[in-house]
Amino acid sequence: MCIIYDLITLDFLNEHDLEHDLEHKRKFSPPKIFDADGDLSKRWYVYFSYRNPETGKMKRMKNIYGGANRFKTKAERYSVLSLYKKRLLRFLKQGYNPFEDNTSLYQKHTQKQTQIIENQQVLKSTETLPQKEHEKEHVSEVIPKTEPKTVEKTTQNPEKQKPPKPLSPKVLDAFNRALELKTNVTKAKTLEDYTSRIYKFHRWLKKRHKAITHIEHLEKKHVLEFLNEVQLQSSPRNRNNYKTVFSTIFQVLEDNEIIERNFIKSIKSLKSKPQRHKTYTDKEQERIFTHLEKEDPILLLYIKFISYNFLRPLEVCRLKIKDINFDEKTLKFEAKNKVLKTKLIPDILFEELPDLSKCQPEDLLFTPNKIGSQWDATEVNRRTNFGKRFSAVKKELGFNKDYTLYSFRHTFITRLYRAMAKDSSPFEAKSRLMLITGHSTMTALEKYLRDIDAELPQDYSNLLKK
Structure with missing residues (x-):
C-alpha cells in the first residue's frame, strides 16, 4: 500500500504549487512545522490532521521527519521542512488520502x-x-x-553545473558527534581508543580521498581500503580492532539518523592468531625475581600482585590505598568485565606490603618511585611505564617478546592448578580455582587452562608398550 509519507521526502523535478480551492468541508488541516521553539536538541517535524471517514472527525496523522534533524542550524531545518510542508499540501490537494490505498495516484x-x-x-x-x-x-x-x-x-554543460548540496554533516563533525554521544556510555580508556582510531581514519581520508567531505560520501569501499592497509602494516588482529571501533561509531550515527545504514556490520572479520604470553619455568621465574629484588623492588611487588592475586597489569595500576582492607586482608578492584570485584590477598603477598599507614586513601598503590603516592597519569600511561621497565629487564636477561607481564598470571595459575589437581579430581580442582582466578563460568576457565597448556595428562608410557 502506497502511503503519502514516502512521496513527501522524495526529490522530484519541476516543483510547482498547485493552487486549488479547498472543499467547503475541509478534509485536512493545513500542514504546519513543529520547531520546538527553536531548540535544535529536539526533533523537528511537519504535522497535519485528516478527517477520519468513519468518525467524521479530524485525526492527527503521523509526523513527517525526513532528514531534517540531521541539520544543526535553524535555517537549514526550516528550509527542508518548508519543502516537505509544500509537497504535503500539494499531494493532499491532488487527492492523496492517508486512510485509503493511493497506489494508482502514486503510479500516475x-x-x-x-x-x-x-x-x-x-x-x-x-x-x-x-x-x-x-x-x-x-x-x-x-x-x-x-x-x-x-x-x-x-542544456547547460554538466561540468559547469554545481553538485547538489550535501544533506549530511561533514565527516569529522559526524565522528565528533558520535564520540560525544559515547562519552557517558563507555569507559574513559575505551573512549580514548575510539577517538584515536577514528581520528587516524579521518587523517587517512583527507590524504587519500579529499573529495569525501561529508559523511554521506563515505562508502564501504573506502573503509575496506583503509582496513586492508592496517592489516598489511600491522596484523589481522589490529585490523579487526579497527573494524570493531568503526562499527560501534557508525551504529551510533545510524541510531541518530545521521546515516541511513551501518555498512561496517557487513564487513567480515579476519582470522587472527591470538598473542601468546609464554609461561615461565620455575627457574626463569626465580631468576627474574632475584634480579628485581636488587634492581627494581617496586616493579617486583607490581609483578607479585599479578602473580599471587592473578590480577591483570591494568587492574594493578588502578589500585588505590583505600581499595585494601588491611583487617580482612582483601582488596577491591575494577575488573575487566565487572564494575567492582573483591579478592582475598594471600599471606605470601600481604606480608610483602610495606607500612602504608601514612598514605592517603586516594593515593595510588603503585607509582614510578614509591609505593603509595600520587601520580598524575592515565591508566594506560601507568601500565605503559611498568611495561617499559619490564622490557628493559627482559632484554638484560635475554627473554624474547613472547614473555610479558601477563605471562606471570599464566605461570602462577598453571602452578596453582597442577598443585590442586595432585590430591583432587580435575573438576574439584577447577571449582576451587574459579574462586581464586575470578572466571565466571567453568567453561571459560577450562578454555583458559587449555590455552595456556595448564592441564597436562599423566604419563602414558605404559600405554605405548606392546
Whole structure:
C-alpha cells in the first residue's frame, strides 16, 4: 500500500504549487512545522490532521521527519521542512488520502516524473550529437513544450553545473558527534581508543580521498581500503580492532539518523592468531625475581600482585590505598568485565606490603618511585611505564617478546592448578580455582587452562608398550 509519507521526502523535478480551492468541508488541516521553539536538541517535524471517514472527525496523522534533524542550524531545518510542508499540501490537494490505498495516484505521479526525466535525457542527447534533419523532426515530436528558460537551464554543460548540496554533516563533525554521544556510555580508556582510531581514519581520508567531505560520501569501499592497509602494516588482529571501533561509531550515527545504514556490520572479520604470553619455568621465574629484588623492588611487588592475586597489569595500576582492607586482608578492584570485584590477598603477598599507614586513601598503590603516592597519569600511561621497565629487564636477561607481564598470571595459575589437581579430581580442582582466578563460568576457565597448556595428562608410557 502506497502511503503519502514516502512521496513527501522524495526529490522530484519541476516543483510547482498547485493552487486549488479547498472543499467547503475541509478534509485536512493545513500542514504546519513543529520547531520546538527553536531548540535544535529536539526533533523537528511537519504535522497535519485528516478527517477520519468513519468518525467524521479530524485525526492527527503521523509526523513527517525526513532528514531534517540531521541539520544543526535553524535555517537549514526550516528550509527542508518548508519543502516537505509544500509537497504535503500539494499531494493532499491532488487527492492523496492517508486512510485509503493511493497506489494508482502514486503510479500516475511516478510515471509522469519518469517521462520528464526521459524527455530531458533525449533533449541532452539531441544537442550533443550531430543529427540529420529527419532525426531532429522525430525528436521534436517527443520533447514536450517547455519554457525557453527551463530548456536553457537543462542544456547547460554538466561540468559547469554545481553538485547538489550535501544533506549530511561533514565527516569529522559526524565522528565528533558520535564520540560525544559515547562519552557517558563507555569507559574513559575505551573512549580514548575510539577517538584515536577514528581520528587516524579521518587523517587517512583527507590524504587519500579529499573529495569525501561529508559523511554521506563515505562508502564501504573506502573503509575496506583503509582496513586492508592496517592489516598489511600491522596484523589481522589490529585490523579487526579497527573494524570493531568503526562499527560501534557508525551504529551510533545510524541510531541518530545521521546515516541511513551501518555498512561496517557487513564487513567480515579476519582470522587472527591470538598473542601468546609464554609461561615461565620455575627457574626463569626465580631468576627474574632475584634480579628485581636488587634492581627494581617496586616493579617486583607490581609483578607479585599479578602473580599471587592473578590480577591483570591494568587492574594493578588502578589500585588505590583505600581499595585494601588491611583487617580482612582483601582488596577491591575494577575488573575487566565487572564494575567492582573483591579478592582475598594471600599471606605470601600481604606480608610483602610495606607500612602504608601514612598514605592517603586516594593515593595510588603503585607509582614510578614509591609505593603509595600520587601520580598524575592515565591508566594506560601507568601500565605503559611498568611495561617499559619490564622490557628493559627482559632484554638484560635475554627473554624474547613472547614473555610479558601477563605471562606471570599464566605461570602462577598453571602452578596453582597442577598443585590442586595432585590430591583432587580435575573438576574439584577447577571449582576451587574459579574462586581464586575470578572466571565466571567453568567453561571459560577450562578454555583458559587449555590455552595456556595448564592441564597436562599423566604419563602414558605404559600405554605405548606392546
